[in-house]
Amino acid sequence: MILGIDVGSTTTKMVLMEDDRIVWYKVKDIGVVIEEDILLKMVKEIEQKYPIDKIIATGYGRHKISFADKVVPEVIALGKGARYFFNDADGVVDIGGQDTKVLKINKDGKVVDFILSDKCAAGTGKFLEKALDILKINKNEINKYKSDNIAKISSMCAVFAESEIISLLSKKIPKEDILMGVYDSIINRIIPMVNKLKLQNIVFSGGVAKNKVLVEMFEKKLNKKLLIPEEPQIVCCVGAILV
Amino acid sequence: MQLKAIEKLMQKFANRKEQLYKQKEEGRKVFGMFCAYVPIEIILAANAIPVGLCGGKNDTIPIAEEDLPRNLCPLIKSSYGFKKAKSCPYFEASDIVIGETTCEGKKKMFELMERLVPMHIMHLPHMKDEDSLKIWIKEVEKLKELVEKETGNKITEEKLKDAVDKVNKLRELFYKLYELRKNKPVPIKGLDVLKLFQFAYLLDIDDTIEVLEDLIKELEERVKKGEGFEGKRILITGCPMVAGNTKIVELVEEVGGVVVGEESCTGTRFFENFVEGYSIEDIAKRYFKIPCACRFKNDERIENIKRLVKELDVDGVVYYTLQCCHTFNIEGTKVEEALKEEGIPIIRIETDYSESDREQLKTRLEAFIEMI
Ligand SMILES: Nc1ncnc2c1ncn2[C@@H]1O[C@H](COP(=O)(O)OP(=O)(O)O)[C@@H](O)[C@H]1O
Ligand code: SF4
Ligand code: SF4
Ligand SMILES: [Mg+2]
Numbered sequence: 001m002i003l004g005i006d007v008g009s010t011t012t013k014m015v016l017m018e019d020d021r022i023v024w025y026k027v028k029d030i031g032v033v034i035e036e037d038i039l040l041k042m043v044k045e046i047e048q049k050y051p052i053d054k055i056i057a058t059g060y061g062r063h064k065i066s067f068a069d070k071v072v073p074e075v076i077a078l079g080k081g082a083r084y085f086f087n088d089a090d091g092v093v094d095i096g097g098q099d100t101k102v103l104k105i106n107k108d109g110k111v112v113d114f115i116l117s118d119k120c121a122a123g124t125g126k127f128l129e130k131a132l133d134i135l136k137i138n139k140n141e142i143n144k145y146k147s148d149n150i151a152k153i154s155s156m157c158a159v160f161a162e163s164e165i166i167s168l169l170s171k172k173i174p175k176e177d178i179l180m181g182v183y184d185s186i187i188n189r190i191i192p193m194v195n196k197l198k199l200q201n202i203v204f205s206g207g208v209a210k211n212k213v214l215v216e217m218f219e220k221k222l223n224k225k226l227l228i229p230e231e232p233q234i235v236c237c238v239g240a241i242l243v
Numbered sequence: 244m245q246l247k248a249i250e251k252l253m254q255k256f257a258n259r260k261e262q263l264y265k266q267k268e269e270g271r272k273v274f275g276m277f278c279a280y281v282p283i284e285i286i287l288a289a290n291a292i293p294v295g296l297c298g299g300k301n302d303t304i305p306i307a308e309e310d311l312p313r314n315l316c317p318l319i320k321s322s323y324g325f326k327k328a329k330s331c332p333y334f335e336a337s338d339i340v341i342g343e344t345t346c347e348g349k350k351k352m353f354e355l356m357e358r359l360v361p362m363h364i365m366h367l368p369h370m371k372d373e374d375s376l377k378i379w380i381k382e383v384e385k386l387k388e389l390v391e392k393e394t395g396n397k398i399t400e401e402k403l404k405d406a407v408d409k410v411n412k413l414r415e416l417f418y419k420l421y422e423l424r425k426n427k428p429v430p431i432k433g434l435d436v437l438k439l440f441q442f443a444y445l446l447d448i449d450d451t452i453e454v455l456e457d458l459i460k461e462l463e464e465r466v467k468k469g470e471g472f473e474g475k476r477i478l479i480t481g482c483p484m485v486a487g488n489t490k491i492v493e494l495v496e497e498v499g500g501v502v503v504g505e506e507s508c509t510g511t512r513f514f515e516n517f518v519e520g521y522s523i524e525d526i527a528k529r530y531f532k533i534p535c536a537c538r539f540k541n542d543e544r545i546e547n548i549k550r551l552v553k554e555l556d557v558d559g560v561v562y563y564t565l566q567c568c569h570t571f572n573i574e575g576t577k578v579e580e581a582l583k584e585e586g587i588p589i590i591r592i593e594t595d596y597s598e599s600d601r602e603q604l605k606t607r608l609e610a611f612i613e614m615i
Binding site: 060073074075076099110111112113114116118119 | 588600602603606607609610611613614
C-alpha cells in the first residue's frame with residue numbers, strides 16, 4: 001500500500017491507497033510546524049495495521065519529510081487528485097490555509113496552466129479563520145450562519161479587511177451579514193482566476209470547500225455546480241500518490 | 244565541476260576594485276551608468292571607463308526609502324541607496340554618472356540623485372519613429388561632447404573605430420556563447436552566465452573579452468565530449484538581474500530547470516545587434532534598437548522572445564518582473580498572450596530583492612517545471 005502525506009500550511013493529511021482505492025485517511029489540525037518525529041510515530045502506528053510499501057510527500061512542508069520515497073509538488077498532485085474524484089473535471093480551485101491555487105488540467109489530470117495567489121492572506125483559509133475570530137463564531141458552527149444581506153468588504157488586503165470587519169461590527173451589522181461579506185470577498189478574488197483559465201468543470205478542494213454556505217454563494221456567482229468530494233481536504237494527498 | 248573561465252571571472256572581479264582605482268590614479272575618468280542604452284563606445288574611445296551601477300542588493304533599500312517611496316522598483320531604490328550610503332566602490336569611483344529618460348521611476352530618482360553626484364541625463368525618446376531617432380542621434384553626439392570635455396581627450400575617428408570594433412568583438416563572443424547554449428546537454432549553467440553578464444558591466448572590457456574567449460574554448464570542449472547540464476530548458480525574460488540579484492536563476496536551477504537564455508539587459512539586450520559602421524549615427528542606431536519595455540509599442544521584444552524560444556529549444560519561459568516595474572509588468576500581458584497563442588508555456592513571476600518569498604517562488608517554479 002502507498003501512504004501519502006500532505007503537510008499543508010495549516011493541516012496535515014494522510015491517505016493510504018491500494019490499487020487506486022482509498023483504504024484509510026486522516027486530517028490532523030497541525031500544519032507545517034509539525035515535528036518530523038511525530039509524523040514518523042504516526043507512520044509507525046499505521047504500519048502496525050497496514051503494510052506500507054512506499055511513502056509520498058506533498059504539501060507546503062513536503063521537504064520536511066526526509067523519510068519519504070518521493071516528493072511531489074502540490075500543484076501537480078492536485079491535478080491528478082481532482083481527476084481521480086471527478087473524471088470530467090477540467091479545473092481545480094483549492095483554497096487552503098495560506099494560499100489559493102487555480103489549475104487548468106487535461107484529461108489525464110496533468111496541469112496545463114495554473115495561477116497561485118500566495119502574496120496576501122486575503123481570500124485564504126487564514127483570513128476566514130481570522131474573521132471568525134473577530135466575529136466570535138466557532139468553526140464547527142459556521143454553516144449555521146446564513147443571510148441574504150451581504151455586508152460589503154471592499155478592501156483587497158487582509159489587514160485592512162480585518163479592520164473593516166471590526167468597524168462593521170461596531171456599526172451593529174449582524175454577524176451573519178458580515179460573514180457573508182467575508183465569503184463574498186474570498187469568492188470575488190477567485191472568480192477572475194477561474195475566468196482567466198476558462199474553467200468549466202471545477203473541482204473545489206481544500207479546507208475552505210467544507211463551508212456549505214460559501215459553496216452555495218460561489219456556485220451562484222459562477223452560475224454552475226462545483227464538484228466537491230466528500231472530503232475535499234485530501235484531494236492533493238490522493239493525487240500525490242497517483243502521480 | 245566549476246569552469247576554469249568562470250573561476251577566472253571571479254578572480255578578475257575580486258581584483259577589479261583595486262584595478263579600477265589604479266586606472267583612476269593613472270588619470271582615466273570613470274563614467275557610471277544605469278542602463279544598457281548608454282553607448283559605451285563613446286566612453287571607451289576617450290580612454291575612459293564605463294561601469295554599470297544598477298543596484299541588486301536589499302541592504303541599501305532602507306536608506307533609500309528615507310527619500311523614495313516604498314512602492315518603487317527595488318533596482319531604483321537599491322541604486323539610489325548605494326549612493327546615499329556611499330557603499331558601492333564603483334559608484335564612489337565614478338567621476339560622473341550618465342542617466343537616461345527610460346522608465347518614470349528611474350527618471351524621477353535621477354532628480355534626487357543629481358544632488359549627490361554629478362550627472363548627465365540622456366534623452367531617450369520612447370517612440371521608435373524617425374523623428375525620435377533623430378533626437379537620439381543628437382543625444383549621442385551630446386554625450387560625445389560631454390565625454391571629451393570631462394576627459395580632456397579628443398574622440399578621433401580612429402579611436403572611435405577601435406572602440407566600435409572592440410565592443411562588437413565582445414558582442415560577437417556573446418553571440419558565440421549563445422550559439423553554444425543551443426547544445427543538449429547545455430554546456431553551462433544559467434547562474435554562471437548570469438554572473439558573466441553582471442560582471443561584464445563592471446569589469447574592464449579587455450578582461451571580459453579574455454574571460455569570454457577562454458570560456459568559449461572550454462565550452463567547445465565540453466560540447467565535444469557531450470558534457471553539460473540536463474533539465475527543462477528555461478528562457479528568462481524581463482527586468483535586468485543586476486549584480487547582487489541571482490534569486491530566480493538559482494531557484495529555477497534548484498528545482499530541475501536549466502536556464503539556457505535570458506532576454507534581459509543582463510542577457511540579449513546587452514549584446515544583440517552590432518554597430519554597423521563607425522559614425523556616431525551608426526552607434527546611435529544600434530542602441531536605439533534595444534527592445535526595452537520603457538519604449539512605446541515594443542513588439543520587437545515579443546518577436547525576439549519567440550525567436551529565442553525556437554533557437555535555444557526552450558521548454559518554458561519565466562517572465563520576470565521586479566515589483567512595481569510597471570513597464571515590464573504591463574508588457575507581460577502582451578508577451579503572455581503571444582506565447583500562449585504559440586503554445587509556449589510561460590509563468591509570470593514578480594518579486595523584489597528580499598529573501599522572504601523564496602519558498603513561495605520555489606513552489607511556483609517547481610510546479611511550472613514539473614508541468615512543462
Ligand atoms: N470544517 C471546516 N469548515 C470550514 N472551514 C474549514 C474546515 N476545516 C478547515 N477549514 C478551513 O480550511 C483551512 C485549511 O485548509 P487546508 O486545505 O487543510 O489547508 P493547507 O493544505 O494549506 O494546510 C483552514 O484555514 C480553515 O479556514
Ligand atoms: S531594462 Fe530598459 S531601462 Fe532598464 S537597463 Fe535595460 S534598457 Fe535600461
Ligand atoms: S526594472 Fe523596471 S521599474 Fe526598475 S528601473 Fe528597470 S524599467 Fe524601471
Ligand atoms: Mg493544501
